[in-house]
Amino acid sequence: MTTGVTSDPTGLHRVLDERVVLPQAAQRLDTRSELWPDEVRIRVERLNLDAASFRQLERKHTTTDGRREGDAVRAEVLEIVAARGKMQNPETGSGGMLVGTVEAVGESSPLGLSVGDRVATLVSLTLTPLVIEDGLARWDGRSEQIPCDGYAVLFGRSIAAVLPDDLAPELSLAVMDVCGAPALTARIVRHYHAPTVAVIGGAGKSGSLSLAAARDAGAARVVGVVPHQEEADLLTGAGLADHVVVADARDPIALRDAVADAVGGPADVTVVCVDVAGCEGGAILSTAERGTVIFFSMATSFSAAALGAEGLAADVTMLVGNGYVPGHAAYALELLRAHDGVRGLFEGRAGR
Amino acid sequence: MTTGVTSDPTGLHRVLDERVVLPQAAQRLDTRSELWPDEVRIRVERLNLDAASFRQLERKHTTTDGRREGDAVRAEVLEIVAARGKMQNPETGSGGMLVGTVEAVGESSPLGLSVGDRVATLVSLTLTPLVIEDGLARWDGRSEQIPCDGYAVLFGRSIAAVLPDDLAPELSLAVMDVCGAPALTARIVRHYHAPTVAVIGGAGKSGSLSLAAARDAGAARVVGVVPHQEEADLLTGAGLADHVVVADARDPIALRDAVADAVGGPADVTVVCVDVAGCEGGAILSTAERGTVIFFSMATSFSAAALGAEGLAADVTMLVGNGYVPGHAAYALELLRAHDGVRGLFEGRAGR
Numbered sequence: 061m062t063t064g065v066t067s068d069p070t071g072l073h074r075v076l077d078e079r080v081v082l083p084q085a086a087q088r089l090d091t092r093s094e095l096w097p098d099e100v101r102i103r104v105e106r107l108n109l110d111a112a113s114f115r116q117l118e119r120k121h122t123t124t125d126g127r128r129e130g131d132a133v134r135a136e137v138l139e140i141v142a143a144r145g146k147m148q149n150p151e152t153g154s155g156g157m158l159v160g161t162v163e164a165v166g167e168s169s170p171l172g173l174s175v176g177d178r179v180a181t182l183v184s185l186t187l188t189p190l191v192i193e194d195g196l197a198r199w200d201g202r203s204e205q206i207p208c209d210g211y212a213v214l215f216g217r218s219i220a221a222v223l224p225d226d227l228a229p230e231l232s233l234a235v236m237d238v239c240g241a242p243a244l245t246a247r248i249v250r251h252y253h254a255p256t257v258a259v260i261g262g263a264g265k266s267g268s269l270s271l272a273a274a275r276d277a278g279a280a281r282v283v284g285v286v287p288h289q290e291e292a293d294l295l296t297g298a299g300l301a302d303h304v305v306v307a308d309a310r311d312p313i314a315l316r317d318a319v320a321d322a323v324g325g326p327a328d329v330t331v332v333c334v335d336v337a338g339c340e341g342g343a344i345l346s347t348a349e350r351g352t353v354i355f356f357s358m359a360t361s362f363s364a365a366a367l368g369a370e371g372l373a374a375d376v377t378m379l380v381g382n383g384y385v386p387g388h389a390a391y392a393l394e395l396l397r398a399h400d401g402v403r404g405l406f407e408g409r410a411g412r
Numbered sequence: 413m414t415t416g417v418t419s420d421p422t423g424l425h426r427v428l429d430e431r432v433v434l435p436q437a438a439q440r441l442d443t444r445s446e447l448w449p450d451e452v453r454i455r456v457e458r459l460n461l462d463a464a465s466f467r468q469l470e471r472k473h474t475t476t477d478g479r480r481e482g483d484a485v486r487a488e489v490l491e492i493v494a495a496r497g498k499m500q501n502p503e504t505g506s507g508g509m510l511v512g513t514v515e516a517v518g519e520s521s522p523l524g525l526s527v528g529d530r531v532a533t534l535v536s537l538t539l540t541p542l543v544i545e546d547g548l549a550r551w552d553g554r555s556e557q558i559p560c561d562g563y564a565v566l567f568g569r570s571i572a573a574v575l576p577d578d579l580a581p582e583l584s585l586a587v588m589d590v591c592g593a594p595a596l597t598a599r600i601v602r603h604y605h606a607p608t609v610a611v612i613g614g615a616g617k618s619g620s621l622s623l624a625a626a627r628d629a630g631a632a633r634v635v636g637v638v639p640h641q642e643e644a645d646l647l648t649g650a651g652l653a654d655h656v657v658v659a660d661a662r663d664p665i666a667l668r669d670a671v672a673d674a675v676g677g678p679a680d681v682t683v684v685c686v687d688v689a690g691c692e693g694g695a696i697l698s699t700a701e702r703g704t705v706i707f708f709s710m711a712t713s714f715s716a717a718a719l720g721a722e723g724l725a726a727d728v729t730m731l732v733g734n735g736y737v738p739g740h741a742a743y744a745l746e747l748l749r750a751h752d753g754v755r756g757l758f759e760g761r762a763g764r
Contacts, residue, residue: 383722
């Protein structure tokens with residue numbers, strides 16, 4: 061240790077901003093490679109940019125005649141990481157995750173990791189100190205998966221999951237990326253007796269896992285809502301839902317009516333897994349009195365949800381989808397192994 | 413009825429937009445005075461603008477040398493209501509509530525109101541068809557309380573509360589305006605066994621009611637967090653909290669440490685009642701594992717809460733503070749009657 065600063069499990073000791081803020085809110089993090097006693101250092105092999113972040117960068121660096129300038133995307137990622145000590149897109153505020161191998165473990169790290177473990181970080185890149193050492197030379201700037209050599213630091217309160225041997229790393233990563241959704245869905249479904257569960261965006265990654273989790277946790281009926289027939293066919297083929305219905309989730313009345321037509325009334329638990337804005341009203345109207353809406357979409361508007369429920373006199377519990385539930389990664393991987401339908405949707409999506 | 417359109421309890425039949433949206437999201441509502449069978453018409457006597465909305469209008473119409481142009485504020489409110497058929501500030505998106513007397517009740521209205529009842533609407537003005545008939549001639553544009561003659565329409569799923577005889581209307585209104593907070597707080601506190609409850613912004617309107625509700629619902633210890641000593645003195649005098657602590661809720665570590673110092677650790681339930689941005693991290697860190705954070709502040713950022721909890725590996729349940737819980741207005745008025753401390757804070761606030 062080169063300073064007298066004591067470490068904080070939240071990583072506060074690496075925040076370089078004048079004002080005291082958490083690492084995620086910080087402009088700049090301290091990326092020194094020496095570890096505080098509760099930290100872990102990872103040798104990075106790949107960064108996975110958050111999809112919204114990558115799309116923003118790609119759009120920004122596409123010429124008016126449609127040419128995608130991968131070099132400019134790469135340069136901007138390098139610039140962000142150099143300036144901030146972490147990969148946090150200043151426009152979208154989002155980060156992503158990383159894969160690597162544990163190269164050093166502080167003497168009082170509570171994470172249970174050993175040198176040599178191949179891991180994925182389950183906390184966002186937006187709060188992870190990161191140094192890129194190869195200039196991202198192996199990346200063409202055209203995909204959100206970035207081969208990378210460098211190092212990253214995990215704090216006492218971070219989370220990393222060891223990658224399982226029986227699954228392709230890409231598949232494990234895709235599952236871990238959304239593993240909070242099935243874990244929280246299962247927890248909420250267990251609060252009800254044989255409930256009806258509707259998953260908006262049921263054919264997607266978090267959606268298909270949430271459908272499987274709902275069933276696993278005792279749902280009597282599960283409904284998957286998808287935006288068009290192609291997804292309906294996919295989800296029907298996967299066999300994860302008792303009913304598959306097509307509806308535009310941004311149209312509250314259409315969504316309410318689609319769910320009601322499928323199961324004879326509103327759902328006890330509605331899980332929102334589509335990353336489009338304006339789904340709050342429909343989700344609320346699709347949910348029974350004393351039911352629960354879980355919002356996993358980052359496009360959710362807090363005020364639209366709060367004012368929407370009040371304006372509809374809807375006695376529903378509305379949850380901010382917390383991406384962390386203990387054991388979430390292991391549970392999601394279990395669901396994937398147990399449900400060929402989930403696995404098929406994940407592998408199909410990766411192939412497209 | 414002049415049209416063949418059937419009414420929908422959400423008020424959809426009065427939306428004039430091309431796309432099907434709920435009344436709150438609509439650009440323009442149909443304000444015809446004839447009622448659909450499940451509607452109620454109110455003769456308006458006063459509008460209460462949402463505080464954020466009024467402040468925005470006031471700021472916009474203050475000259476560079478600090479002169480507040482009340483006439484311009486009034487003109488803009490008239491213009492908004494004429495154009496949209498409802499009072500929804502296009503900048504803040506917020507509305508407010510109104511007081512009036514029931515003048516007509518549709519034959520199948522489920523609201524239980526009678527002609528002559530003096531009521532306050534508990535759904536937002538942002539979704540309430542409204543016609544102003546007196547040009548707001550009695551309002552100087554300098555206060556969020558607007559004397560008004562005109563009419564408004566309630567839908568099948570709206571909510572209105574009859575004003576009690578034993579309290580000044582202003583006091584009842586101020587209580588009803590925030591009555592969702594104590595009702596939801598009480599419901600959540602009852603899920604825990606003798607919990608510790610922290611209320612951020614405990615000396616405010618929703619905060620003081622939430623402290624009283626927490627105690628009423630079985631909290632073992634209640635902590636009120638306030639931003640400065642003046643509020644601390646007020647809240648201590650009101651006797652609503654076992655501990656009153658001063659902390660900046662936007663500083664997550666300061667907030668965590670203030671709560672921990674007061675009660676020896678994090679709270680089981682944390683209720684956020686301060687309308688400032690950036691309180692998500694501190695609220696999460698102040699809450700125990702398996703605890704619950706209830707966000708009542710409209711300044712809450714959905715993504716800051718979701719990513720914040722994930723980044724901190726915090727297993728906390730986070731609720732979007734729904735302003736509607738059945739019986740919420742009656743419960744809040746009961747708390748006010750039962751707790752002189754709550755009443756004192758409300759009356760003191762109105763006097764300032």
